Amino acid sequence: MLSISNLNFYFGSRALYEGANLHIKPKNKIGLIGANGTGKSTLLRLISGEYSPDGGNISKSGDCTIGFLNQDLLSYQTDESILQVAMQAFERQLELQKKIDKVLHKMETNYEDKDVDTLATLQEEFEHLDGYTIQSKSEEILEGLGFSTDDLNRPLKLFSGGWRMRVMLAKLLLQKPALLLLDEPTNHLDLPSIEWVEKYIQNYEGAIVVVSHDRYFLDRTIDHIAEVSGAKITLYPGNYSYYMEEKALRNEIQKGAFENQQAQIRQTERFIERFKAKASKSRQVQSRVKALDRLELIDDVIDEKAKVNFKFNFGTQPGRFILFLEQVSKAYGEKVILKNTSATINRGDKIALIGANGKGKSTLLRIISGTEKIEGERRAGHNVIESFYAQHQLESLNVDNTLLDELKETGTNKTEMELRSILGCFLFSGEEVFKKIKVLSGGEKSRVALAKVLISEANFLLLDEPTNHLDMQSVNILIQALQQYEGTYIVVSHDRYFVENIANKIWFIEDQEIKEYPGTFDEYEEWQATREKSDEKPIIEKVKEKSEPVKVVKSSPTNEKLIQQLEDKIVNLETQKEDLQHQMAELAQNSKFEELKQQEIRLNDINLELTNLTTEWERLLS
Known part of the structure; x- marks a missing residue:
């Protein structure tokens, strides 16, 4: 269907692709992975025709239509309703509808036999293209992506960038191109929407190439992994978990071949050095010199599983009690977020706050931080020092600072060597620590901001979508850092792999109350699946089915x-x-x-x- 042969593409003097190859067959579902900056999004733009290769060839079959969801679509705005924008996918059907309406309008005042024939032809094609169902199909997909029925007739321009991206995704899915290119489609989706998209992609009849850092999403949607590394593309069969196993085996073989070749090179070099002055051995020496020149070197295996070791220093140890919310209510006009709900956070809690967008997760995080006005009581515990991370705080980074200077301004007593070591953990090595903040990408800025939070000596962290814009290696580093953190934290995230590895409690908002599941995310998902299958049971009966029940967290001090x-x-x-x-x-x-x-x-x-x-x-x- 589409073939990439000997692809070359250069960004300045740097080769993003050099002699790269990839063949996409009909119905292939390919996950495109690689570290930030290796050229994943660039490859999608090359396939879509937005960029032209510097060498090689990208060829496709005549029936290969391409649809491309990219982050640039965040800025698209219009006065049209989101339903109208989604229905733009049905270009031919809408054109036929206009012609049908025009003929019908004419026939009201000037009836002619030829108009009847024209109308019949138009309606036959319209019906053949399922024109009468395009609105219901559009509504179904928009609602699957999290929009309410009331939202459908609201203008697109009134929605935030993330919600506008969902509309563009809906339009693309309705177009059903032969090849669907998706660049980080889960970045702006909540958990229910991610799960809906997973099911849609599983049943999608065309081919898909998706760039994603969501391991669970890749495991559930794709059948091949295309890894971008060293300006080449390597294709692995299977989902992401299978790729990890297969890559480990390949790395083991490559490591052995590399070490054997290096031993051979050292042995040859010793022979040359020992006998180069002997005339009787000159022929053998020259032969070995030429052999070394012709040798195709095997690359060493790059260790991408960075192991990090953070040393967290708390100047102050908090009490057992971190935060108490009592009879809290919060509403924006008629929209009620929380109503008379209570919750307690104890020292050592590692909480993931999950759920659909619009339920109030970020609002609750601001309430916990004390920056949101509420009805009810919020009381912090003894010696609690908090640090808040959110995407908008990237704007508070001093763009004229170097990375090293930015960390120095956190006010910790860490030495420059310690700060450089921390930056190294976040994949900034060597001279990169002297880069200015203003030249960093969004993902790099996220890593700097997270490093600042983690070295702040706070004993209570609040993290709002910390994995957005991070590649898999960076997410793995953040997981390791939080696993070593001995304080307390609450995290809002839609990354299920991340949540499973860092949380020992799950919070969610239901019926305008804060509720808690006392276990891991995988256990919570299992419980939810059981709960959905037995919706007729009262909640109290379902709770009894679990040894550690879900409960509304309520606790009120008497003194x-x-x-x-x-x-x-x-x-x-x-x-x-x-x-x-x-x-x-x-x-x-x-x-x-x-x-x-x-x-x-x-x-x-x-x-x-x-x-x-x-x-x-x-x-x-x-």
Whole structure:
């Protein structure tokens, strides 16, 4: 259907593609992956004809129509309704409808036999093209992508960029091109919409090439992986998980071949060095020199699984209680987001806040941060230091700073070497730390902003869509960083792989209340599937089916002053306990067993007191 042969494309002096090949067959569903900057979006533009190759050939069959969803469509605006924009996909049907209306209008005042024939011909073609169903098809796809029935007649220009992108995706899906090119289609979708698109793509009759950093999405939608690396394209059969297994095997083989070749080169070089001065060996020496010149070098395997080790330093340890919301309500005019709902965040909670767009996730995050006005009570715990990350905060980066200077301004006491090491973890190595912020891409700016949040010494993080614009390697780095973080955080994300790896609790907003699932995302999905199959059961019965039930998180202190005093005592005792354990370790090393026995008695007393205080603290909160 479409063939790419010996493709060359240069960005300035840098080769994005050099001798690259890819063959797309009908019904292929290909996931296009690779690090940021390797040219994935560029390849889609080359296939669509927007860019021309510097060498090689891109050929397609005559019946290969192409549809391209790209990030430029975010800026498209019009006064037309979103339903009208989506229905632009049916160009021929709309043209026929206009002609039919024109003939009917004429026949009202000037009836002629030839008009009847014309009308019959037009209506026959219109019916053949399913013209009478184009509106219902458009409505179905728009509503599948998250629009309400009331939204359909609102002008496109009133919607944000992310929602406009959904309309353009709907239009593209309705066109049903033979080859569908999708550039990060899940970036602006919520979980229900992502799942809807997954099912649509699974049943799509044409071929698809999709650029995505969503591993779950790739696993559920594609049958081949095309990896862009080293200016080449390597095609792997299977979904993303299979690609990871296959690539590991290929890397192992390549690593062995590389090491064998390097050993051979070293051996040859030693022979040349040893005998180059001997006339009797000159022929053999020259032969080996020529052999080295002709040798096609095998590349070493690039380790893309960056292992990071963050050292988080909390200047202040918070109490057991991080945040308390009591009888909170929030509405924008007639749109009610939350109504008389309560929630508690405890120290060590790793919460993912998920759900459909428009349910109030970002609003709730702002309420938790204290930047959103509410009815009800928001109370922060003792010694809580928070740090907030959101996409709009990329604008607060000083564009004239270097990366290193930007991290220095966080006010931490980290040395320049430590800051360079942290930037290295976020894939900024060597001289790149002296780049100006203004020359960075959106994804690179996201990595800098996340690095700033993680070194801020905050003990409570609020992260709003932190994986947007990050490639898979960067997402993996963020996962590792959060897994090593000993503080508390709440994250809004639609990246299911990310959520599964960083959350021990799932929050969602339902019936204008904050609800909690006490487990991982995979467990939550399993519970939701069971719940949807038994919708006739009351919620309380469904809860009993799970050993750890979903619950509305409610907890009201009867005496705020007493709770605060208890938290202060708990924190003080925990500090004493930590100091005592260090002392006991030294005593054990020095064989001072009599003193060690006395300290053990003291440790038991502290543990008992901590248990009693914690029990009382939990009773007052319940």
